[in-house]
Amino acid sequence: MGMSDSSVANGTRSARMDRVRARMEVLGVDAVLLSHGADLPWLTGYRAMPLERLTMLVLPLVGDPVLVVPGLEAPRVADAGGLFDLCPWSDAEDPIALVEGLLRKTGASRLAMSDRAWATTVLALQGRLVDAEWIDASRVTSPIRAVKDAAEIAALTAAGAAADRVADVLLSGGIPMIGRTEAEVSARIGALLIAEGHSAVNFAIVGSGPNAASPHHEPGSRVIGPDETVVCDFGGTLSLDGGPGYCSDMTRTVMTGQPTSEVSDCYEVLLEAQRQAVASAVAGVTAESVDQVARSIIDAAGYGDLFVHRTGHGIGIEEHEDPYLVVGNDEVLVPGHAFSVEPGIYQPGRFGMRLEDIVVIDEHGLPEPLNRADHQLVVVDG
Ligand code: ZN
Numbered sequence: 001m002g003m004s005d006s007s008v009a010n011g012t013r014s015a016r017m018d019r020v021r022a023r024m025e026v027l028g029v030d031a032v033l034l035s036h037g038a039d040l041p042w043l044t045g046y047r048a049m050p051l052e053r054l055t056m057l058v059l060p061l062v063g064d065p066v067l068v069v070p071g072l073e074a075p076r077v078a079d080a081g082g083l084f085d086l087c088p089w090s091d092a093e094d095p096i097a098l099v100e101g102l103l104r105k106t107g108a109s110r111l112a113m114s115d116r117a118w119a120t121t122v123l124a125l126q127g128r129l130v131d132a133e134w135i136d137a138s139r140v141t142s143p144i145r146a147v148k149d150a151a152e153i154a155a156l157t158a159a160g161a162a163a164d165r166v167a168d169v170l171l172s173g174g175i176p177m178i179g180r181t182e183a184e185v186s187a188r189i190g191a192l193l194i195a196e197g198h199s200a201v202n203f204a205i206v207g208s209g210p211n212a213a214s215p216h217h218e219p220g221s222r223v224i225g226p227d228e229t230v231v232c233d234f235g236g237t238l239s240l241d242g243g244p245g246y247c248s249d250m251t252r253t254v255m256t257g258q259p260t261s262e263v264s265d266c267y268e269v270l271l272e273a274q275r276q277a278v279a280s281a282v283a284g285v286t287a288e289s290v291d292q293v294a295r296s297i298i299d300a301a302g303y304g305d306l307f308v309h310r311t312g313h314g315i316g317i318e319e320h321e322d323p324y325l326v327v328g329n330d331e332v333l334v335p336g337h338a339f340s341v342e343p344g345i346y347q348p349g350r351f352g353m354r355l356e357d358i359v360v361i362d363e364h365g366l367p368e369p370l371n372r373a374d375h376q377l378v379v380v381d382g
């Protein structure tokens with residue numbers, strides 16, 4: 001008899017908790033307090049609903065972690081295999097007092113508070129624990145979350161492959177463009193993301209013609225015409241084990257007619273910038289150096305002013321997380337880092353283009369793209 005999915009997942013989570021505790025020790029943190037946001041599901045498999053009622057994992061350096069949860073939410077907490085104790089509270093109780101009591105019991109005084117907790121929670125606890133010292137919990141969790149374990153890489157790989165299948169439909173002309181609104185094309189991409197196994201669509205940006213020059217364009221009522229660039233940037237969340245899912249995020253730019261030589265030339269520069277940036281993302285280089293590789297190629301071609309955003313962002317349980325590929329980030333890349341590489345060139349009022357893949361650094365320290373759909377500027381004239 002093999003281990004069940006949930007016991008495998010709980011083994012992974014207890015390994016994550018060990019990593020968190022090791023880092024708490026390094027940073028001199030007595031307890032980590034997690035609430036809304038991605039740290040909690042990453043560590044426990046349970047995602048707190050964004051209720052006003054308090055959900056808080058109290059994770060002391062020494063002693064049992066306790067999840068303080070609204071009583072009516074307790075049935076949604078999966079069996080955590082002894083990873084933490086459950087402390088459900090009723091509407092007649094004061095949950096802040098419960099958390100305060102747990103912290104006083106352990107004598108914790110240096111506390112790492114979830115970056116995503118409600119301000120009401122933070123201020124109420126600070127009012128009760130006036131001698132405590134507070135830091136952002138992300139200082140403990142982010143560097144660990146940024147380095148994906150095997151289960152996370154499997155989930156990101158599956159999400160990337162599912163997004164690739166959507167891109168294949170797009171690039172083979174399977175999504176009618178000319179005469180459709182951006183919103184219609186966006187809805188079609190979203191439906192395909194779900195059909196390919198995502199549990200949720202996080203975004204499906206469709207920017208056509210002049211709208212393609214706005215990187216985060218909200219797809220709307222503009223009708224797509226012939227001979228336009230159309231930037232399609234889409235992603236969702238996919239779970240392999242029923243637990244919190246992992247994100248996909250990719251961009252392809254298509255043409256609804258033959259590109260002008262100006263558009264073709266721009267795209268050649270973009271393609272080369274993206275290809276070389278991916279190739280440069282090996283273990284041991286800094287995050288900002290990957291940005292610099294893409295930027296210098298686009299700069300040298302004279303389009304530097306038109307590349308108006310960072311080259312990439314980390315990805316995992318959240319769409320955007322550490323490490324960011326941006327000037328000023330001298331963090332060194334290591335195996336397990338997963339991030340987007342997505343340079344773009346935007347001609348205001350005229351056209352735009354972006355090319356994005358998710359890349360993970362493999363155990364040999366080499367960049368492994370999780371998106372492999374055609375990178376060329378494809379003409380879809382339907
Ligand atoms: Zn973006």
Ligand code: ZN
Binds near residue numbers: 233
């Ligand atoms: Zn994207």
Ligand code: ZN
Binds near residue numbers: 249313356
């Ligand atoms: Zn992205």
